[in-house]
Amino acid sequence: MTAASAPGKVILFGEHAVVSGAPALGTAIDLRARVSVEDLPGRTEIDVRGLGLRLSGFSIDSDGRVVSLGSSEEAAAAARYVSAVVKTLGARDVRITVSSDIPVASGLGSSAAIVVATLAALSHHMGIAMDVRSIASEAHRIEKAVQRGLGSPMDTALAAYGGYIQISDGVTPLDLPPLDLVVGCTSVPHDTRAEVARVQELKSRYPEIVDPIFKAIGVISRRAVMCIKNLELDELGRLMNINHGLLEAIGVGTRELSELVYAARGAGMALGAKLTGAGGGGCMIALPREGETSKTITAISQARGRAFAVKTGCGGVAVE
Ligand code: MEV
Numbered sequence: 001m002t003a004a005s006a007p008g009k010v011i012l013f014g015e016h017a018v019v020s021g022a023p024a025l026g027t028a029i030d031l032r033a034r035v036s037v038e039d040l041p042g043r044t045e046i047d048v049r050g051l052g053l054r055l056s057g058f059s060i061d062s063d064g065r066v067v068s069l070g071s072s073e074e075a076a077a078a079a080r081y082v083s084a085v086v087k088t089l090g091a092r093d094v095r096i097t098v099s100s101d102i103p104v105a106s107g108l109g110s111s112a113a114i115v116v117a118t119l120a121a122l123s124h125h126m127g128i129a130m131d132v133r134s135i136a137s138e139a140h141r142i143e144k145a146v147q148r149g150l151g152s153p154m155d156t157a158l159a160a161y162g163g164y165i166q167i168s169d170g171v172t173p174l175d176l177p178p179l180d181l182v183v184g185c186t187s188v189p190h191d192t193r194a195e196v197a198r199v200q201e202l203k204s205r206y207p208e209i210v211d212p213i214f215k216a217i218g219v220i221s222r223r224a225v226m227c228i229k230n231l232e233l234d235e236l237g238r239l240m241n242i243n244h245g246l247l248e249a250i251g252v253g254t255r256e257l258s259e260l261v262y263a264a265r266g267a268g269m270a271l272g273a274k275l276t277g278a279g280g281g282g283c284m285i286a287l288p289r290e291g292e293t294s295k296t297i298t299a300i301s302q303a304r305g306r307a308f309a310v311k312t313g314c315g316g317v318a319v320e
Contacts, residue, residue, distance in 0.1 A: 001036055002037045002038075002122075003121055004120035004317060004319045004320060005034040005117050006113040006120070006160065006317040006318075007109075008032070008101075009027060009112070010026065010283075011107075012312075013025045013217070014221040014243075015279070016214075016250060018167055019152075019200065022215065023222060025164065025174075026158050026165050027163070028161075028312070028315070029314055030314045031101040031102045035082075035114065036097045038094065039094060040094055043095075044086065044092050046082045047098065048079055049099075050098055051074065078110075078114055081146055084115075084142045084145065085119050086122070088119075091122050091125075091126060094125065106282050107278060108277075112159045115142050119138060119139055132160050136156055136171075139159065160317050163314075166225065177229070179236075181311075182293060182300065183283055186282065186305060187306070188281030188282070190279065190280040191278075192277070213249055216246060217243060217247075220246075227239065233271055233287060236272065237271025240274040241272045241273070244274035252280055254280060256304075261273040264296050267299070269288060269292045269295050271287045284305075
């Protein structure tokens with residue numbers, strides 16, 4: 001049996017603006033997807049029970065196609081990612097078991113972590129040499145293919161390398177200290193493709209308004225790198241608040257997200273809070289004042305969010 005794990009992620013700054021070339025900053029968090037591979041003569045099976053989803057137990061045919069799908073869309077999606085890796089590596093006669101602490105379909109990089117961990121576990125099991133760099137680029141190609149063209153390299157790069165990554169012209173790993181954040185998830189599902197399309201449409205309708213917003217988000221993103229480096233947390237919190245306002249200005253905020261953002265900021269518990277990822281649903285992040293993590297979690301929970309503490313800058317893919 002071979003097992004590997006890879007982390008989920010949050011985008012700290014720069015979402016949407018990055019689509020038009022501004023830098024974005026993301027970080028790996030201490031929630032992981034785990035994939036184990038064992039020999040199963042005569043059959044290939046994918047078990048996604050460990051994702052906490054309604055259905056499990058998929059079979060795939062010898063071409064790597066999923067031949068039995070269940071009722072849960074998330075389970076089907078997870079099986080599709082794993083199946084794409086099986087096909088890429090030409091694996092057969094294996095049982096692949098997936099489990100994960102990363103909430104699915106929340107913009108926290110669950111699918112990228114599953115693809116990266118599956119590539120690592122399966123290649124190791126098959127004796128195929130893959131370094132982290134080739135895992136990252138292959139995972140990006142697979143995620144993009146399964147998502148029909150969508151997918152920035154951010155999620156797969158963070159799942160592979162861990163730490164912090166800045167995306168602008170290319171993918172740049174940054175050496176920055178860890179932070180304690182709180183993630184708050186709304187129960188509203190979101191559609192990254194639709195949010196990106198809506199923002200790009202707004203930009204082509206009002207370029208003279210949206211371009212400066214993207215430029216400002218880019219400035220925030222660059223400045224945030226220095227703040228994290230020097231642990232200037234008050235300023236980092238202020239930058240999160242400004243970035244959230246700019247994301248609201250381009251229409252990706254929702255009432256549910258803002259309720260969680262304001263709950264976290266209320267009574268001065270968080271130094272800053274913003275939505276993370278594509279918006280339109282999904283999750284927000286808060287930077288709690290020192291010693292205020294559990295109060296921030298309580299405040300977000302009282303506003304009907306699912307809240308949990310995370311550490312940033314965590315390690316990338318690992319064969320266990
Ligand atoms: C979504 O996680 C981040 C966006 O910037 C889209 C992207 O970069 O592909 C909204």
